[in-house]
Amino acid sequence: QVQLVESGGGLVQAGGSLRLSCAASGSIFSMIPMGWYRQAPGKQRELVATITSGGSTKYADSVKGRFTISRDNAKNTVLLQMNNLKPEDTAVYFCNTFVGLSGYWGQGTQVTVSS
Numbered sequence: 001q002v003q004l005v006e007s008g009g010g011l012v013q014a015g016g017s018l019r020l021s022c023a024a025s026g027s028i029f030s031m032i033p034m035g036w037y038r039q040a041p042g043k044q045r046e047l048v049a050t051i052t053s054g055g056s057t058k059y060a061d062s063v064k065g066r067f068t069i070s071r072d073n074a075k076n077t078v079l080l081q082m083n084n085l086k087p088e089d090t091a092v093y094f095c096n097t098f099v100g101l102s103g104y105w106g107q108g109t110q111v112t113v114s115s
Contacts, residue, residue: 002026002104004095009109012085020080022095022106030073032099036080038091049080085113
């Protein structure tokens with residue numbers, strides 16, 4: 001079982017930056033893919049970025065060039081650096097992973113971008 005705890009959300013003005021962090025429990029972190037999702041009010045949860053165990057990354061078109069996902073296997077942590085934030089980035093951001101057929105989610109962290 002994997003437990004995920006997000007941190008780093010907050011209120012920022014448009015054009016600003018935030019860095020989200022997700023701490024994972026367990027000894028298998030370096031072997032599992034990690035992802036960030038977000039859910040805005042009244043909308044479905046959507047994929048933001050993923051990173052494989054080998055470090056390959058993918059991004060949603062809406063965040064390409066602005067967000068960067070990275071991982072620190074020594075600290076069991078995955079990061080999401082968010083630059084040039086826009087009001088439409090406002091959402092609850094969730095950390096996610098899959099181990100076999102089981103999916104795991106954190107509790108989420110709120111990101112609010114004011115115009």
